[in-house]
Amino acid sequence: MRGDNLIEVELLVEALEHGVPVWLAPPTRISSDNLRSTTHFLKSYDAPFASTMVMMSFLPPVSALLSSFARVPRGASFALPLLVISICSGCISSGGRIEPVDDPPLVSDTAPAPLLQDIPKAASEAKSEGDSEVPVAVAESEQHEAPPKPGDLTELIVKGRTRDLVIRDLVAEGQAQLRDVQLQYVFTGKDGHEVLRGRPVAFALWSEAQKNWSIAYLEIPRPPVKWKPGRGELPFTVRTPGIEARHAKGTGAERLMFTFSRGGEELKVYGRKFPVFDNSLIKKKRWREAAATARSIVYLPYTPDTLDPRFITGGKDFLLATARGAIDELRDASVPSEAFAGELLADVIPAEVIATLAVIEQTDDEDFLEKGTDAFDEVLSQYGLKREEAYRYSVSSAKALGPMQFTDRRGHGTYSFVVRSCRGAQLDPNFERGSTRLRNAMKAAVCLLDIELSQMNSEIRAAYRAKPDVLGIFPVAAYNGGGRNVAKLYRALNRMGIQLAELRRAGKLPPGSAVICPCVWREEGSLVQAVSIPRYNSENSGYIEKYQSILSMFD
Numbered sequence: 001m002r003g004d005n006l007i008e009v010e011l012l013v014e015a016l017e018h019g020v021p022v023w024l025a026p027p028t029r030i031s032s033d034n035l036r037s038t039t040h041f042l043k044s045y046d047a048p049f050a051s052t053m054v055m056m057s058f059l060p061p062v063s064a065l066l067s068s069f070a071r072v073p074r075g076a077s078f079a080l081p082l083l084v085i086s087i088c089s090g091c092i093s094s095g096g097r098i099e100p101v102d103d104p105p106l107v108s109d110t111a112p113a114p115l116l117q118d119i120p121k122a123a124s125e126a127k128s129e130g131d132s133e134v135p136v137a138v139a140e141s142e143q144h145e146a147p148p149k150p151g152d153l154t155e156l157i158v159k160g161r162t163r164d165l166v167i168r169d170l171v172a173e174g175q176a177q178l179r180d181v182q183l184q185y186v187f188t189g190k191d192g193h194e195v196l197r198g199r200p201v202a203f204a205l206w207s208e209a210q211k212n213w214s215i216a217y218l219e220i221p222r223p224p225v226k227w228k229p230g231r232g233e234l235p236f237t238v239r240t241p242g243i244e245a246r247h248a249k250g251t252g253a254e255r256l257m258f259t260f261s262r263g264g265e266e267l268k269v270y271g272r273k274f275p276v277f278d279n280s281l282i283k284k285k286r287w288r289e290a291a292a293t294a295r296s297i298v299y300l301p302y303t304p305d306t307l308d309p310r311f312i313t314g315g316k317d318f319l320l321a322t323a324r325g326a327i328d329e330l331r332d333a334s335v336p337s338e339a340f341a342g343e344l345l346a347d348v349i350p351a352e353v354i355a356t357l358a359v360i361e362q363t364d365d366e367d368f369l370e371k372g373t374d375a376f377d378e379v380l381s382q383y384g385l386k387r388e389e390a391y392r393y394s395v396s397s398a399k400a401l402g403p404m405q406f407t408d409r410r411g412h413g414t415y416s417f418v419v420r421s422c423r424g425a426q427l428d429p430n431f432e433r434g435s436t437r438l439r440n441a442m443k444a445a446v447c448l449l450d451i452e453l454s455q456m457n458s459e460i461r462a463a464y465r466a467k468p469d470v471l472g473i474f475p476v477a478a479y480n481g482g483g484r485n486v487a488k489l490y491r492a493l494n495r496m497g498i499q500l501a502e503l504r505r506a507g508k509l510p511p512g513s514a515v516i517c518p519c520v521w522r523e524e525g526s527l528v529q530a531v532s533i534p535r536y537n538s539e540n541s542g543y544i545e546k547y548q549s550i551l552s553m554f555d
Contacts, residue, residue, distance in 0.1 A: 133223055134253045134393050135401070137432040139276035139295040164310040167385070171300055174204035174271025177213050178298050181273055184217070184239075185291040196222045196287035198237070204271030205243075205260050214267070216240045216260055223282050225251045243267075250301065253393040257301045268305045273298050299393060302382045311384030312377050318387055319358050319380075320554060323351035326442040335424035339453035339461060345425075348453070349446045352554040353472045357445060357479065358383070358438070360546045361405045362391050365539075368546055376550050392436040402435035404445050415444065422447035445479075452478040456486060463500035469551060470503050473520070476547045481540040488536040489544070493520070496531060504528045506548035518545035 183200040198219035205214050217239040221227060227234050234247045236258075243262055250256040253274050260267040275294040282290055300306070331346035340348055359379045367375040383390045391403040400407045408415040408431040415435055419427045425443050428434030435441050452475050453461060464471040478486045493500070504521045509530055518541040519530040533541050 133279050133282065134276045134297075134395050135432045136276060136278050136293075136295055137430075138392065138401070138436050139253075139297050162310065164308045164314075164384075167306050167308060167311075170206060170268075170270045171306070171385070173213070174206070174269075174300065175298050177204040177215065178202060178271045178273045181215060183273065183275055183294075183296060185294075186219075187287060187291075194287060195285075196291060198222050199275060199277075200239075201256065201275075202273040203258065203260065203269050205262075205267040206270055207262070207265060207267055209265050214240075214243075214262075216243045216245065216267075218245060218258065220251070220256070222287075223277060227251060252395060253297060253299065254391060254395065255301050257303060269300070269303050270305075271298060271300055297393070299389070300386075302378055306385055307378060307381045308384075311381040314384035315380035315382070316355075316384075316554060318383055319355040320351055322439050323354040323358075323442050326354070326439045326446065327351055329439075330425055330443060330446060333424050333426060335422065335447075337450055338421075339450050339456075340465065345422075345446060345450055348468075349449050349475075350468050350472075352469060352551065353449070353476070354442050354445055355554050356547055356550050357476070358403050358442070359550055360476075360543065362394060362403065363546060365542060368542075368549075373549055373553070376553065380553075388438055390438075392438075401432070402441050403438050404435065404441040406431070406435040406441065406444060408435070414448070418444045418447050418451070421451060449475045449479060452483070452486075455483055457490075459500060460486075460490065463503075466501075467503070470505055471500065472551070473503075473544050473547060477540055477544055480543040481537060485537050485540040489533070489540070492534045492536050495534065498522055498531065505552065506530075518542055520544075521548075 181202045183202060185200060186197040187194040188197050189195050199222050201218050201220060203216045203218070205216055206212075207214065219237045219239060221235060234251065236245070236247060238245050243260055245258045245260050248257045248259050253276060256272070256274065257269065260269065273296050275291075275296045277290045277294050281287075281293065327346045327349070331344060335345040337343045337345045337348045359376055362379045362382075363375050367378070371378075394403065394405070395401050396405065398407060399409075406415040406418075407413045411431075413431075415431050416429075419429050419434075422444070425447055427444050427447070428437065428440045433440075434444065453464065455478075456464075456474060460471070460474050464474060474486055474489065477489050498520065502522045502524070504523050506521050507528055507530070509515060509517070513530070515530045516532050517530065518533045520533060521528055522531050533544070535541075
């Protein structure tokens with residue numbers, strides 16, 4: 001569908017998206033061909049797409065080895081529902097993409113697709129520092145074995161241990177230090193109007209100078225946390241005399257982190273104890289019960305002190321191995337592709353694409369803009385250190401959960417949709433468990449990308465099949481922003497005169513280049529050059545830029 005008709009449809013979509021009242025003309029007979037052509041450009045669904053590791057533990061004498069290592073940094077059935085049938089026209093309001101909403105169904109080029117009501121929130125929202133509460137079910141599955149007590153750890157001094165092994169020991173020691181720490185809850189008010197004053201959090205701190213441990217107790221705002229990044233400092237109180245603290249990042253179980261010092265010495269954080277509350281009790285303001293039933297988790301968010309080249313490499317290997325394992329399970333189950341008839345799902349989505357999503361979804365947009373690919377290293381290092389436990393507590397303000405940031409609205413959201421639509425994959429039907437177990441979540445992501453591809457036109461699908469890594473920008477764009485942004489990206493490339501067959505892997509911009517990214521890379525003659533993507537959606541184009549930037553890291 002081209003020309004004036006398309007412009008009218010796009011204006012109607014924009015009006016609906018911004019809550020502008022729209023009066024529809026009396027019903028007109030529409031051919032099925034025109035309907036498919038129209039809905040091809042209107043398909044939309046919200047957002048980015050949306051083992052426990054046993055570590056050897058050693059006592060402080062081993063910790064002293066860390067100072068001898070130098071840190072090595074690295075430079076459905078349809079998109080626009082017919083709102084009124086025959087006798088009246090309607091007025092409808094729709095919110096923007098910032099808040100989670102149920103989306104209209106999708107339509108396929110050839111056959112109706114299953115109803116898709118919800119999808120994971122956009123990447124920028126999924127990593128919002130205004131984190132929601134971790135579901136209690138996730139917190140309760142944190143550890144299969146209790147961490148050891150400090151006195152139970154074997155004291156060993158091993159010469160020549162690599163820095164990554166020493167860090168593992170320190171993290172295990174920090175966990176042991178926090179094992180028996182009791183978090184103190186303070187209530188204010190009386191006569192049946194008691195209120196929880198704040199959320200207590202404890203940190204295990206290591207002093208290189210003193211070669212000893214200390215525990216720092218802090219109190220941060222109780223949930224729901226109203227603080228947002230960029231709106232002043234997060235209020236908190238240090239409850240341990242002599243310790244100075246500065247908020248570094250986050251508010252929730254996955255990312256909350258502080259930096260600490262004492263007497264001018266920077267102390268290193270190797271453990272954190274964080275209470276998870278029952279959301280239903282918080283909503284009802286039953287603070288005493290919420291505190292009494294809180295589940296404390298011991299988990300170490302990313303800190304610069306744990307960044308290590310071996311963890312970065314190990315994170316890449318771990319993600320690729322897990323993605324390949326997920327795809328092997330789909331192959332063994334002979335799950336068919338929805339996008340490519342007669343082919344197996346396992347042959348449609350490369351493991352490298354899935355591995356990139358596990359990193360992109362946990363990379364803050366601001367960090368990427370500031371640090372470039374070094375921001376990926378921080379995420380990869382966390383995967384290398386924590387492995388299956390990494391990012392299982394990542395919860396967005398839209399309730400997107402886990403490393404792949406799936407959502408599920410009481411069984412009617414994206415995760416449940418994928419479970420129902422991709423039955424042969426035998427996905428875990430439990431949302432909290434399935435979205436926080438990396439291999440299962442990766443299988444769900446493979447299914448979801450295939451469903452998205454099935455909604456795209458034949459030209460995109462054919463080009464993708466020929467070069468799935470390069471043309472992965474389309475399913476990745478859909479994972480982040482839905483079919484609406486796939487259509488916008490496709491039209492943008494058409495306006496630029498770029499043929500899909502001309503697209504190539506991203507390279508490096510030469511010094512002084514006038515090209516401003518986000519961009520795509522186009523082969524012209526013997527040269528591969530970057531071309532700026534015209535503005536259509538800054539978040540989605542930025543997501544594509546992250547995908548292209550990290551893809552080569554998994555070669």
